[in-house]
Amino acid sequence: MDALINKRIKQVLKGDQHAYSDIVSLYQQKVYQVCYRMLNNQHEAEDIAQEAFIRAYTNLHTFDLKRKFSTWLFRIATNLCIDRIRKKKPDYYLDAEVAGTDGLDMYSQISSTDRLPEEEIERMELQERIQYEISGLPEKYRTVIILKYIEELPLQEISEILDMPLGTVKTRIHRGREVLRKQLSNL
Numbered sequence: 001m002d003a004l005i006n007k008r009i010k011q012v013l014k015g016d017q018h019a020y021s022d023i024v025s026l027y028q029q030k031v032y033q034v035c036y037r038m039l040n041n042q043h044e045a046e047d048i049a050q051e052a053f054i055r056a057y058t059n060l061h062t063f064d065l066k067r068k069f070s071t072w073l074f075r076i077a078t079n080l081c082i083d084r085i086r087k088k089k090p091d092y093y094l095d096a097e098v099a100g101t102d103g104l105d106m107y108s109q110i111s112s113t114d115r116l117p118e119e120e121i122e123r124m125e126l127q128e129r130i131q132y133e134i135s136g137l138p139e140k141y142r143t144v145i146i147l148k149y150i151e152e153l154p155l156q157e158i159s160e161i162l163d164m165p166l167g168t169v170k171t172r173i174h175r176g177r178e179v180l181r182k183q184l185s186n187l
Contacts, residue, residue, distance in 0.1 A: 001026075005069045012060055020060075024053055027070065030151075031077050037146045038081040040135045048084055052077035068157070075161045078143060085139055133183045141176030148173055 005026070011019035031052055036045035055076050056063075063072055134145055147158045155173075159166045 002068060006065050009060060009063065009065065009069065012057075020057055023069075027073055028053070030070075031073060034074060034077055034146070034151055035081055037131075037134075037150050038078070038143065039084060040131070044084060048080045049077065052080055055080070068160075071157050071160045074147075074153075074157075075163065078147075078161055082139060082143065130180075130184065133180055136183070137176055137179055141172055141179060144169055144172045145176045145180070 005023060008019040008022050012023075028049065032045055032049040035048045035052070036042065039045050039048065052073065056073050059076075063069065134142060134150075137145060143162065144158060147153045147161065148155070153161070155166060155169055159169045162169065
């Protein structure tokens with residue numbers, strides 16, 4: 001995969017703008033997911049994900065082909081999300097989706113497993129509560145928790161994305177889990 005990406009990057013650097021669309025296709029969903037988990041807003045996540053790809057494109061000449069492209073791209077997206085969080089004031093959208101439903105009604109959310117509807121609703125409420133508590137974490141803990149447990153990235157890659165020592169990443173994950181544990185202790 002890295003060889004294919006590096007090939008496409010070289011094509012882009014030689015002037016083939018269409019090669020970049022292949023790169024976007026490979027990473028757009030993952031970048032969007034990282035942005036959505038950090039910002040907890042579909043519209044902002046789409047904007048920031050798009051901005052991350054634009055920044056990556058305009059700065060592609062600075063990318064070191066010996067490194068992993070996804071790490072570099074996630075770092076750009078993560079930094080943009082952090083900037084947005086820092087600048088953000090509380091805002092509300094009238095067209096926002098109802099939390100936990102992905103724009104669908106409750107009937108469409110009931111899975112075909114043997115769970116009772118009440119159990120499914122409880123599970124959804126718990127997931128929503130956990131996501132809410134994660135979004136309420138201090139920024140330094142929220143970022144590492146999302147990258148580790150939701151995006152399931154290895155610690156070394158998280159360290160590279162955030163440009164911080166591995167020990168700091170481990171400490172923030174531990175402290176973030178402790179804060180989450182205290183917040184969720186009443187469940």
